[in-house]
Amino acid sequence: MIRSLRGRLLLALLATLVLAAALMGGITYRSVLSETEALFDYQLRQMALSLRDQGEVAPGDAGALADEQLDFVIQIWRMDGRVVYASRPHPELPARAQLGFADIQAGGQTWRTFGVATPLRVIQVAQPRAVRRTLAADAALRSVAPLAVLAPLLALAVGWLAALTLAPLRRLAAELRGRDAQSLAPLPEGPDGAHARLPDELVPLVQSLNGLLWRLGQALDAQRAFVADAAHELRSPLTALKLQLQLLQRARDDASRDAAVAGLSDGVARSAWLVEQLLALARSEPGAPALAMAPLDLAEVAREALAAATPLAVARGCTLDLQAEARVPLQGNAAALSALVRNLVDNALRHGPAGGEVRVQVVPLAEGGAQLRVDDAGPGIPPEQRAVAFDRFWRRDPGATEGSGLGLAIVKSVADRHGAQVALGDSPLGGLRVTVTFPP
Incomplete structure (x- = not known):
């Protein structure tokens, strides 16, 4: 199979050209044959009609009509059947004429005849069908010959036009090949001095x-x-x-x-935690491989995440409170969602007061989907800073040693990959509430 676009275009155009030339040649050939047959019939009729009013054939005319190189045979009878004139003897032809046009089998060949009657005589002009076909075929071939001469020239013109038409594509490919790995400038889409306007298809x-x-x-x-x-x-x-x-x-x-x-x-420990957060963020970035989505229970994911955060909660003397339905179905990636919940809980534990409470709520939505809410009793985030809270390495207190500044960035990335929305608000516990709303 031809993989080149230029080759396919050339093959299609040449095939179309050959079919069109063959069709036109066939139609022209048949048309010329038909017109030549009509012309020969017209000659037979005119010759017969030109002799019907003559009394006798003059000796000079008789000699000319008896020429062996003449394809026509002329026969004239009186009304009583006697032969008045015959251009040359043809015993194969019948001794009685058929009026009008007729095809007669005689002497192993077919003759085309035309007969006309007058009050005194009957005139018949005959011509071999083979001679007519040969002359008609020669005329038809001469009319088709220009097509055979023009076809190669048209094929060359088609090849040149195909190359000219695909030239913008070749220029585009050459420009892309000439770029290095650092060149990400946009390709020109219109005239800019050095580049001509692109075809609409490109x-x-x-x-x-x-x-x-x-x-x-x-x-x-x-x-x-x-x-x-x-x-x-x-x-x-x-x-x-x-x-x-x-x-x-x-x-x-x-x-x-x-x-x-x-x-x-x-x-x-802090360095290991920072590296772990960096790896988690890299896995959740938009350019990372696609997540494998599957049906899961968001409540169970939250339970496992809280179980993993229990050692930190115990170390800080905090209480973890999970409020969830028996089952909250969702379509998502369990590992990524677990990282989302763990980061929210970890942030709440690290930034909340020692001995405080962290509340996690997982509820299904009436219109489908689910909502995850995490509340803490910490200092929260002022409304004017919430827009930048999802930036990587952002901290409310830049001098603080707790936290990596990546928790909310990871939460936002995972939520985006699940089509979820993350909102920051005030918590009933006095700190920050993070709400993650998953679509149906």
């Missing part, structure tokens, strides 16, 4: 490519920003680990050594 393709290049640029920019932010955020805990290690090396007694080990352990 405009949607170029627009789609430009959209893809824009999305790729956005993804690369986000990736570069993510890497830069991650490097910046990792610098502080790694520096703290380095300092703790130096303190451990300089410790002169067991008490100092134990304190340094405890600080180092805390620093490793």
Whole structure:
């Protein structure tokens, strides 16, 4: 199968050209044959009618009509049947004429005859059918011959036109091949001096490519920003680990050594948590592989997430309260939704007061879908700062050591990939309420 678009176009055009030439040639051939037959019949009739009023055939005319090179045979009879004249003897032809046009079998061949009667005589002019067919075929072939000469020229013209028509596509491909990996500028869609206007059929393709290049640029920019932010955020805990290690090396007694080990352990834990959050955010970014969606129970996902957060709640002396229906069906990815709930609960525990309460509610919606609400008793987020609260590495208190600044960013990314909406509000417990609404 031909994979080249130019080859397919050429094959289609040439096949159409050949079919059109064959059809036109066949129609012209049949038309010329028919017209030639009509012309020969007209000659037979005119010759017979021209002799009906003559008394006798003059000797000079008789000699001319008896020429062996003449295809016609002329016979004249009196009304009583006696032969008046015959251009040359043809015993195969019948001795009695048929009036009008007729096809007669005689001498192993077919003759075309025309007979006319006058009050005194009967005249018949005959011509072999084979001779007529040969002459008609020659005339028809001569009329078709120009098509055979023009067909190769038309084929060359079709090839040239196909190449000319596909030239903008070749230029577009050449421009794309000439770009490096860093060139994400949009392709030209109209005249800009160096580029001619694109054909209408290529405009949607170029627009789609430009959209893809824009999305790729956005993804690369986000990736570069993510890497830069991650490097910046990792610098502080790694520096703290380095300092703790130096303190451990300089410790002169067991008490100092134990304190340094405890600080180092805390620093490793914070670094591990930050790396884990970075990996979770990378997995939930728009450019990450598509999530495998399946039917699940959002209430059960919340229960498992709260069970995983229990050690932190115990360490801070907080109470975890889950209010959920027996089953809240939803279509989603269990691992991603578990990360969403765990980050919300973790934020509530870390930023809420020690000994406070964290309340999680999972309710089905009447119109379908579900809603997840997480309330805490912490300081909350002022309304004017809620728009930037989902930015990566954003903290209400930049100097705080608790948290990574990625929790709400992960929640927003997971929610977006599930088509859910995240809203921040005031909690009845006095802190922040995060509401995640999942569509049906």
